[in-house]
Amino acid sequence: MSKEDIGRIALGAPALQQVVLVSLPDCLPVKQWTRSEGRDSEAVAAHMGSLFGQAVDTARASAARGKALAVTIETEDAVLMIRPLGPDAAAGFVFDRSAPMGLVRMQARQLSGHLANIIPAPRESQDLSATPERQTRDLAPHVEGAAETIIAPARPSVVPTSTPARAGEAPKTSSAPRPRAVRLLEFFNRYAPDPHASTLRLSLRTGIGVEQLANPEALSEDQVEALAVAVRDILGQEQLGF
Amino acid sequence: MDKDIIVEHRSHLLGHGMNFVANIPTVFHCHHFNLFWDQTIDDALGHELSCRIRTAAAREVFHDILAGLVTSAGASTPEERLELARTVFAAFGQGALTLDVSAAGGAALGRPLHYSHTWLEKYGGWIRRNTPADALAAGFAAAATEVAFGLPRESVQAVEHSCVARRDRECTFELSVGDATSVAGPMGRLQVERAMTDPVQGLLEDQVAPIEAGLREFSRGMLGDDRGLIQAFGLFATQTPSTYYNRSGYDALRHVNRTAPQSAPVMKALLREAGHVCVFSTFGGVLLSPEWEAMVGPIRGEPDEILAGSLAIARALGFGHWCAGEFEPGQRLVLQTPGGYESAYYVSREGRATEPMCFVLQGAALAIMQLIERVPWAERPTLNQEFYNQLFRNGLPWQAEETQCVSRGDPMCEVVVSRREPGNGVL
């Protein structure tokens, strides 16, 4: 992943000033992106350096205990958020203080989701739906409303769900292997643009009714195949790992 | 060739909120709407058929506009006509198009183009796109070639081979000349006037009328910048012939009704959503703009103020002469209009409908209620995609029903917005 990749991801978040990717558990900076226009990027970077240091200390302590973490620090002119991207990496986001907190939280969550999706392949598994890396955003509800430093719970083990989770919803636990349709919908709902319309779009593309999509376990093999094609096409993926 | 030629040929049907260029109905829309509309047709038909239908719709209507303009501008040589076409395209905010064509076809190059440029800006950070995004530009390039060389209407084919939305360096089109395909009947000012019903009177008229007049004057001068883009109110806007939307939307819906009737309600819901995202973003963006503050004063966020402003914006941008039949803040809004750009097309081209057919109007009425009830105006929020997703991720607390429709033979189009009843789904 290049600096340009991060920059492209940051396009939709005008209040975002800086992104720093760090490796875990050592918290070494791996990649950095700073918005250049309209600001002295070096000054921003320097100013954020000390703050980031404090946050990294917290992060390191937390990572050492095997915890996934989410840290929020507010200063007079900036909001710094650290979000886990999986067991190997975390991202620090620096936002303009003037941006509404709700928006900042949501964007940090979205951005970390997208970054998690494009960081180099994880060590454990290639299954996009089952790896903890891809469940980064599922941790988000635990830190909603955080204005100070908060440590999120340890990353979940592989979490089966029986219904398609909307982005931001924590999956439910069960011991049965999850059907492909469920995993497809989970993946889709996490990354689909226009989330409020995403189920309608899948329905229109596949001819599968909206009510049927609410019970993906019951879909036929042909329907699941149609679903996979629609998910792939809407997200512009050449192929899906499941 | 000066872009002001468009300003000279812009006209308005007063009392009906219809805009025209060279007597062809046009409407200002934002990139949120434009992308969502095309996307819905792609979802309904698959990219290939969708692209063909959208290209044909653009080709048909831009042929009519360009033919009208070259006559009144006295552009007689192919070079003059192609130059005029390039100017019109940019003035409409559709982008910068270079045409390298002869009477036998040729090539076109676009950079930037409204659709691919804004797709990349809006979605490019999140997802990838494997199909080209500029069917409208393809249809325009075909029409420009037809008009420049005196070829029959609907005889030039255009295909986009590379596209910026697909991360190609530029958008390129191949144009070839074939037989004229089915030539659609005229859809101009005369047809619109015939399709309109008698003007209606609504609430708050003393507030709406002066704002409408000011905005109409303002929008008359709205033209693409040096890039050929209209960037204003926190979004990208275009002036687009409404036949592009209507023909592509209704043709696609007819196809869905024939091949997958169970999906028709889903498609209609998505067409409504296009109207919803449009009015929420565009009208909201206008209400929050410095231009609005200069003309009307700073926005206070009072229900009457937002409603009156929205009605005025709709009329000035060419949606129709929207009136508030009833309004009870927090409870109920009845939006009425003596037809709009959707019903004008439907009545002229499709005949008598058996059900209400103004999907953009339905979504728009819903969005006006959202603007009134759910936007913290005092905080001057940025109405971007993130804000929109945050607000609407869990569905809408309101529902809209078009209770009368000119397309069905009713004396007006009327949409009633009320609180969503428990158990009422998205369809």
Ligand SMILES: [Zn+2]
């Ligand atoms: Zn109607």
